[in-house]
Amino acid sequence: MKVAFIGLGVMGFPMAGHLQNAGYKTTVxxxxxxKAIAWQNEFSGNIAATPKDAALECDVVFCCVGNDDDVRSVVYGDSGILAGLKQGAILVDHTTASAELAKELDKACQDKGFGFIDAPVSGGQAGAENGVLTVMCGGSESHFAKVAPxxxxxxxFxxxxxxxxxxxxxxxxxxxCIAGVVQGLAEGFNFAEKVGLDPDKLVETISKGAAGSxxxxxxxKTMFAGEYEFGFAVDWMRKDLGIAFEQAQQHNIExxxxxxVDGYYxxxxxxxxxxxxxxxLIARFKK
Known part of the structure; x- marks a missing residue:
């Protein structure tokens, strides 16, 4: 099977690498x-000059970029993914984007005889590197059945x-859910530090109960140590929460x-x- 991966950020770089290592003929x-050259040097796949070129003759094209506009910039136009897809191919968008964009892309793909799956992921950079992401998908059962393996x-999962x-x-x-959990940890760990509890003993104990996550x-460990130079960036989280706020407003959801928590971020x-x-978030208590 021939596949392509568009977007080699902290998530896409290792995800595309896993595809190549699993035996799929991968173009990025x-x-x-x-960044594409660095990926090729590590995984020995192919590089394309445009999204269209990457998509040519592919059975599945994966995309993982920044936001709605970034997705549109690599999907549409003379050099976009849709210009290179063959009939029956499937576009899978791993970008965390709006539900409206997913519906738009689904229609655009249907109109041209392609399949589409919106498939944002959870697990962060570590999950991508270790190949243990959780993928939440939207689309038809038939298209999902083809791309899930x-x-x-x-x-x-x-x-x-x-x-x-x-x-x-x-x-x-x-x-x-993550926003609430992390704020709870920030407040709880700050409390623990101020009253003199041993962090390791504390977490070893309460992680076995209902508070575990x-x-x-x-x-x-890094929260108690004040180390944050890694992982899922605050900028990205606020972008994601902004999408949720827009959706909530459409449905009058509080x-x-x-x-x-967004204000704290x-x-x-x-x-x-x-x-x-x-x-x-715990850094706010350490100022």
Whole structure:
């Protein structure tokens, strides 16, 4: 099977590598050619000059870029993905974007005889590098059935959530939940530090109970140490939450806790933490 991957950021670079290592003939495109060359040097796949060239003769084309506009810039136009896809091929968008964009792309693909799956991921850079991402998908069952085995190259779990856009809606829920969990950890760990509890003993104990979470077990050491130069950036989190806020407004859904935490992330940005991991919420207590 021939596949392509468009966008070699901290997520796309290792995801495309897993595809190549799994035996799929993989072609990549990235706006920065230097990044594509670095990928080729590491994984020995092919490089294309445009998204169209990458998509030529592919059975599946994966995309993971920044936002709605970035997706449109690599999908449409004479040099875009749709200009290179063959009949029956499937476009899979791993970008965390709006549900409206997913529906738009689904229609654009249907009109041209292509398939489409919106497939945002959870698991962060570490999940991408280790090939253990969780993928939330929207689209038809037939298209999902074709691409799910391919995504297994970098995913530990994939789920079809519903029609086009449902994957993006599920990712919004994911980010809303993470925001609340991380704020709770920031307050709890700050409390623990101020009253003199041993961090390791504390987490070893409470992680076994109802308070346990992935964020707790994987971020507590760095949160107590004040280390944030890694992981899922605050800028990205605020972008994702902004998408959720827009969707919530359309449906008159209240997100009071999430808006509060988003404001705290804005404070972290003002501290110079734009690229810090989302666990940096605790930095507000260390000023």
């Amino acid at each position: 495109y990235n706006r920065s050619e230097a 391919v995504m297994d190259a970098y995913a530990r 994939t789920q079809l959530m519903g029609d086009a856009g449902a994957g993006q809606l599920a990712k919004m829920v994911n980010q809303i 992935w964020q707790m077990e994987n971020r507590y 997100l009071p806790m999430t808006r509060m 804005q404070e972290v940005q003002s501290m110079g933490g734009n690229r810090w991991d989302t666990s940096s």
